[in-house]
Amino acid sequence: MTLFDPPAPLAERLRPRNLEEVVGQRHLLGPGKPLTRTLASGRLGSFILWGPPGVGKTTLARLMAHEVAAHFIALSAVSAGVKDVREATAEAERLKGRGRRTILFLDEIHRFNKAQQDALLPHVESGLLTLIGATTENPSFEVNPALRSRARTLVLEALSQDDVRGLLDRALSDSRGLPGVAAQPEALDLLARLADGDARRALSTLEVASTLADPITPEAVTEAFGRHLPQMDKGGEDFYNLISALHKSVRGSHPDAALYWLARMVEGGADSLYVARRIVRMAAEDIGLADPQALRLAIAARDTAEFLGSPEGDLALAQAVVYLALAPKSNSVYTAWKAALSAVREGEHLxxxxxxxxxxxxxxxxxxxxxxxxxxxxxxxxxxxxxxxxxxxxxxxxxxxxxxxxxxxxxxxxxxxxxxxxxxxxx
Structure with missing residues (x-):
């Protein structure tokens, strides 16, 4: 190995070589579990692997192909297109003539548009390609129904802190990892907590921290980890789940939870004005005439956020969220308005x-x-x-x-x- 031939990243070097080395996903793997039974049968159909980053979707797909002795073609929907699918199909046709099946792994399948996903359909339906798609987004929204109906969805879970901690210990003892590198236990505990269930991020941070201190200290972990923005796809399910959690916490009169979900949105890069508009909606929908001042304060918070921008204007949003959470609640006007609209839309026009x-x-x-x-x-x-x-x-x-x-x-x-x-x- 030379200066111009650097080693692979630690996360790649430690990629599991068999199903026994896979960390987490106990609900799918292990004796009697669904995926284990499927692989044992040798009849592997198409799958959508849905889960957060760094939980082993790519690794699991590779191991599934290995278990059934199938040819493995990996594509990323970020850079691949219909041309790449055609080439994969042609390769699968050649291998089929030799009696070998082909698994097409499509990472970030949600990035494929409808036409690109439709191009996969006939080959998946005929069995020429066994598709394993990986996504961090809810397949119900991001994968075409026709394709989704031909693939079984497996939900992968974020790794627990104990899972990540065990993985870090393995990285320091495995010959493929960082043998000879020492780390203080509290440093590994900190990293296991900060990683938020993401094995790739944990191992990447450990590798950087190993260059900063010997043994690795909590301070080295903090420096290597950097500022971690909470995971949030601004147009995806996480975004709308956070909005939902914020709204329901305000409705449930829980200011601490409301502040936390607001902070998650702000730190995740949500548009402050969009959040402000939703806060105005909360004031009208859930507080209403129980406290007429709530709507005025929400409007003032929106104006402040627009005038000051982030981060200064975010404090006004926090103030509004706490006020709304503490305010008495009434949805009487909201309910009456829905009933009025229904009367107009569904009844006779008086x-x-x-x-x-x-x-x-x-x-x-x-x-x-x-x-x-x-x-x-x-x-x-x-x-x-x-x-x-x-x-x-x-x-x-x-x-x-x-x-x-x-x-x-x-x-x-x-x-x-x-x-x-x-x-x-x-x-």
Whole structure:
């Protein structure tokens, strides 16, 4: 080996050589587990491997091909296209004539567009290619239904801290790893925690830390690890899961959880204005008239985030999130609005009663437009006595049943309901 022929990265050198060396994924591997039984049968169908980065999707695909003695072709959807699929198909045709099956491994399969995924279909369906796709994104959203129906989805889990810790110990003792390198136990414990279940990141950090200190110290691990941004695909499932967790934590009146999920989004690079818009939505949907100030504060936080930008404006978002989480809750207006829309979309369109119609011209007035309308400030009793929907139609849409200020609204609402029904005011 020379200066111009550097060793492979540690994560590559330690790649498992057989299923027994695979770390984690105990729900799939081991005696009696689903994937173990499938491989033992020798009848391997197509699979989608779905899981976070660094959990061994590529390694598992290679080992699956080895277990069934299949030819393995690896492509990355980031750089590959239909031309590469055609070449893989041609190679599979040649090998089929020699009695050998071909497994096509497509990393980041979610990067293939619909047309590219469709190009795989006939070859997967005919059995010429056994497809193993790997993705960090939810296949339900990112893989075509037709292709998904022909492949079994296996969910891979992030490695536990104990799994990562064991892998680090192996790296320091295995001849393929870093034999002779020493590390303080607390340094390895720290790295196992920081790695967040990502074996590749753990091993890469260990390799860098080994060049910074001997033995490896927690300080060397921290320096090698650098600033770790939480995993979040800004347009993918993680992003919307974080938004969902933030919204539900606010709705559940848990300010600490709400702040944590907000921080995850901000540190993950979410657009602050998008987050601000969602916070405004929370104020209208879940706080409503229980605290009318909540919407004003949410709007102010949005304006502040736009004016200051990140990171200064993020504090205003945090303030709004805490306020909304602590605020009393009511979705009465939200529920009433959905009911109103449903009544319009699914029911008959009710005519505007004549006395409520606009009457700017003599012709309109001659047709009865505006006739008999009781102006509240001139005739309060007449105003309550008149109808505001066509005769025979009564819509019960809004019902205040929230907390906070809406408890006062409820009393006012009850009196208004009685007045519109012509009932005498109770003492």
């Amino acid at each position: 005519p505007v009663p004549l006395h409520l119609r606009n009457a700017p011209t003599a012709l309109m007035r001659s047709q009865g437009y505006g006739q008999g309308y009781a102006y509240y400030f001139d005739d309060p009793e007449g105003s309550f006595a008149q109808t505001y929907l066509p005769e025979g139609h009564d819509l019960a849409l809004y019902r205040p049943d929230g907390e906070g200020w809406e408890t006062k609204v409820r009393e006012r609402w009850r009196k208004l309901q009685a007045a519109h029904r012509g009932e005498p005011e109770s003492e």
